Amino acid sequence: MPEIPFQRVAIVGLGLMGGSVAKALRAVGYEGQIHAALPSAAAVAALRSSAEPWRIELGHQLPEVLVDADLILLATPPKVLLSQLPEVARWADPAAVITDLASTKNTIACRATEIFGARFVPGHPVVGSEMTGFPAAREDLYRAAQVVLTPLTGRTDELALDKVRQFWMALGAGVQEMSPQAHDAALAATSHLPHLLAYIYLAGLAPQFPGLENLAGGGLRDFSRIVDSNPALWADILQENQQAVRQQLQQFQDNLRLVEQLLTDEAIPDLQTWLERGKTVRQQFHFPPVLSE
Known part of the structure; x- marks a missing residue:
């Protein structure tokens, strides 16, 4: 199984999908830092005891969550994600790789690439559940699932793409590529x-x-x-x-x-x-x- 090529992962949104990434990382033995951004201080307080066994550091201010992260994973709903892009870009480390989990890709891939440049790797794990929230997140959600990466031809950095591919394979997923439109x-x-x-x-x-x-x-x-x-x-x-x-x-x-x-x-x-x-x-x-x- 490939090694995870990131030392500090920041997850924006800790629901079913983002929370399952965090749990899957710990389940495969990841010893790096995991930070997660929640929408409010109340949300942080509500989830703190649930996140603690998984060694997830919670915050509701993007600067504190994103600082020094070498992978930023956007795990909020598509409309929210699009609205967050400028603020994420403001605080993201210039060397960080950014990817997402949204189930629609064309608009997000184009807009995020305009904002972040070649280091943005659009992605979508083709798996999920009708359940929602961090309590529904599970460490095996991505095991044997398919993750579709949708790089923009000539605009997505090959090294960033390869790192994101390794990341998902380390969590047990299969990875394929296609265009955002396809x-x-x-x-x-x-x-x-x-x-x-x-x-x-x-x-x-x-x-x-x-x-x-x-x-x-x-x-x-x-x-x-x-x-x-x-x-x-x-x-x-x-x-x-x-x-x-x-x-x-x-x-x-x-x-x-x-x-x-x-x-x-x-x-x-x-x-x-x-x-x-x-x-x-x-x-x-x-x-x-x-x-x-």
Whole structure:
């Protein structure tokens, strides 16, 4: 397993994703410093006892958290992250490598590279949970997961890119690269539209309550699990990647209209063909490991 090429890691945002990075670092034996920036003194006080066993130094002022960090990891929601970039740039060490965890990449990659220059390495671990906050963070979240790095051609420093790649591999993740645009198009299909559909489908059932609450089986449970995610976060993600999501939504609507025409006795064989196609496609995916409680 590659060594971690950073001695002082600063994490801006210590929720599920950022907190899992901190816990994963300690789980693989990392002995360097881990500092985390929280939004307020109250948030620091609330998390201090939970963070202490993981030797995470907490603060709510960016200057104290970022000082001397050689890796700065931005782990806040996309809209918040974009608003934080100028302040992070103000206090970041000139030699620090900066990366992020956001699930939308094009806007963030371009804007952050304009601000930080070649030392910014856009990234996205393709894993997560409907749970939120540091208490939900887990040391094995990234183990055997895929992390997508989306460097800008000719604008991202190769040494910084290699260090970030080593960082994720040391936490047990696989790493691949693609352009920010290709990433956003792919994630619209595999993550963003599925979340939107689950939210909207469940919202559409509201007029049928009371009456349905005791009639749900495992299918609805599994389909709707992701609706327990943070709606505000997903509204930001969907808005940020709206163009690619709209394209996927249009294709889905076309498929729905076709399937609607197949819901007749005469077209049952064609409908079954669609169902079999869906099963075949699912079998081709390499999903993140199911994490036990």
